[in-house]
Amino acid sequence: MPTALIGGASGEWRIDRNEPVRGAALPAAGRLAVLEGAAAGDPRVAAAPAWLLRGVRSYERYVTRAEQAELTARSPALGRTEATRAALIPISKSAAWWAMAQDERRAIFEETSKHIATGLRYLPLVARRLYHGRDLGEPFDFLTWFEFASDGAPAFEELVASLRRTEEWAYVEREVDIRLSR
Amino acid sequence: MPTALIGGASGEWRIDRNEPVRGAALPAAGRLAVLEGAAAGDPRVAAAPAWLLRGVRSYERYVTRAEQAELTARSPALGRTEATRAALIPISKSAAWWAMAQDERRAIFEETSKHIATGLRYLPLVARRLYHGRDLGEPFDFLTWFEFASDGAPAFEELVASLRRTEEWAYVEREVDIRLSR
Numbered sequence: 001m002p003t004a005l006i007g008g009a010s011g012e013w014r015i016d017r018n019e020p021v022r023g024a025a026l027p028a029a030g031r032l033a034v035l036e037g038a039a040a041g042d043p044r045v046a047a048a049p050a051w052l053l054r055g056v057r058s059y060e061r062y063v064t065r066a067e068q069a070e071l072t073a074r075s076p077a078l079g080r081t082e083a084t085r086a087a088l089i090p091i092s093k094s095a096a097w098w099a100m101a102q103d104e105r106r107a108i109f110e111e112t113s114k115h116i117a118t119g120l121r122y123l124p125l126v127a128r129r130l131y132h133g134r135d136l137g138e139p140f141d142f143l144t145w146f147e148f149a150s151d152g153a154p155a156f157e158e159l160v161a162s163l164r165r166t167e168e169w170a171y172v173e174r175e176v177d178i179r180l181s182r
Numbered sequence: 183m184p185t186a187l188i189g190g191a192s193g194e195w196r197i198d199r200n201e202p203v204r205g206a207a208l209p210a211a212g213r214l215a216v217l218e219g220a221a222a223g224d225p226r227v228a229a230a231p232a233w234l235l236r237g238v239r240s241y242e243r244y245v246t247r248a249e250q251a252e253l254t255a256r257s258p259a260l261g262r263t264e265a266t267r268a269a270l271i272p273i274s275k276s277a278a279w280w281a282m283a284q285d286e287r288r289a290i291f292e293e294t295s296k297h298i299a300t301g302l303r304y305l306p307l308v309a310r311r312l313y314h315g316r317d318l319g320e321p322f323d324f325l326t327w328f329e330f331a332s333d334g335a336p337a338f339e340e341l342v343a344s345l346r347r348t349e350e351w352a353y354v355e356r357e358v359d360i361r362l363s364r
Contacts, residue, residue, distance in 0.1 A: 001319055056317050059280045061243070068283040101247040106284070135238050135317035137183060 001037035002056045003131055005088060005143060008033065008049035013086055013180040021164075023092075023174030026051050032088065032180055034145075053090055055131025055143040062109050067116050074123040083127060083147040086180040087156065090133075090140035097171035098134075113166035122159045125152045140174070150181075183219035184238050185313055187270060187325060190215070190231035195268055195362040203346075205274075205356030208233050214270065214362055216327075235272055237313025237325040244291050249298050256305040265309060265329040268362040269338065272315075272322035279353035280316075295348035304341045307334045322356070332363075 007015065007026065011033030018026060029050035038045055038052075045052065060068060097105065109115050119128060131143040148156050160177075163169060189197065189208065193215030200208060211232035220227055220234075227234065242250060279287065291297050301310065313325040330338050342359070345351060 056319070058317050060284055063283050064285040065283040098241045101245050101250040102242055102284075102288070103246040132317055135240050135314055137238070 002054040002136060004033075004035045004038040004042075004045065005053045005055075005131075005145075006033045006035060006038070006045060006049045007031075007051045007178075008046045010046060013182050015178060016181055017177070017179040019177050021175035021177050022172060026090075026176050026178070032178070053133070053140060053143055054136060054138050055133040055140075056136065057129070058132045062106050063116060067110075067120075070120060071116070071123070074120065076124040076127045078127050078129060078145075078147055080127065080147065080149075082149040084182055085148050085150055085153055085156075086182070087144075087146040087160075088178040088180065089144045089146070089160070090142065090174075090176050090178075091144070091172050092139070092141045092174040093171045094173045108168050108171075113163075113168035115163065115166065115168060118159065118162050122155055125149075125155050126159060184236040184318060186215075186217045186220035186224075186227065187235045187237075187313075187327075188215045188217060188220070188227060188231045189213075189233045189360075190228045192228055195364050197360060198363055199359070199361040201359050203357035203359050204354060208272075208358050208360070214360070235315070235322060235325055236318060236320050237315040237322075238318065239311070240314045244288050245298060249292075249302075252302060253298070253305070256302065258306040258309045260309050260311060260327075260329055262309065262329065262331075264331040266364055267330050267332055267335055267338075268364070269328040269342075270360040270362065271326045271328070271342070272324070272356075272358050272360075273326070273354050274321070274323045274356040275353045276355045290350050290353075295345075295350035297345065297348070297350060300341065300344050304337055307331075307337050308341060 007029030009030055011031040013032040015029055015032055018028060027050040035042070035044055063071065125148055127147040129145045131145070133143060134141040146156065189211030191212055193213040195214040197211055197214055200210060209232040217224070217226055245253065307330055309329040311327045313327070315325060316323040328338065
């Protein structure tokens, strides 16, 4: 079941910032609600949210067994009491990215861009969850959700800046950066 | 947009056989319709089809660049005049399959089970298209569609039998084998 991340007037998270990084922005909204298994028309969703993005947690597309073991061992759960900051970063990649074979995408993703290794450096400081939207026909291929304590904010900025400097990011066609607190 | 493969009273293809290979069967139906972008409730879909399966064409999950180039060069289009036979083989894989890392799945899929190499041996005889249903929450992870001329039927039986003998197939939890003609 897809998870819906809904910008509007209600929700556990306050939206502190909502900025387009590449491509079209998302409309302004005051709060964000995260609802499992919700879609437009769901009685739990406000009549007219500013936006409703959907994605599914799915299987790993790039990690090796060794990377998976390390990620599992070091990844904290979401919902830690001290994690009062969050970020939602929806991105879409170009047709050129999706037309590449698996080994070519993996080479750019990790061998060149060190996406997994970079994320690992910030564990367990920054908890992370990935939702996939591409096969659902959603406007964003991925919704990445991050949670951290307020003193983890500078480290999180480093993490985001590192990823945006990679070769992988040359294939990012649309990106929005949404920061939250609770 | 998902494609719907609909078993019922209408459609271009006559269903000649509909047998469960592993797990639950699909209800009997006389004909199959293939509709781009359709869902239950779509005016093009009969009021109560026997079943409606959905999937999306998506990006390649296992092929390398060299394999992709060979597949592209040798794969015929669907809809060849002489391709009067078809097969629809919906399958789902186990939780153990989906929990594996990418390199482990690739190793079983190709290095051990030769899924890509086996398919290549039957090109251009057997045209093939894969639809992904897993991220959509569909009952089948994959819907594979094959088309061939009537004199290609023995070769198609060989192809299917080869794949079912592989290590990969130990992870197939549900499989239905539907044969069609037009």
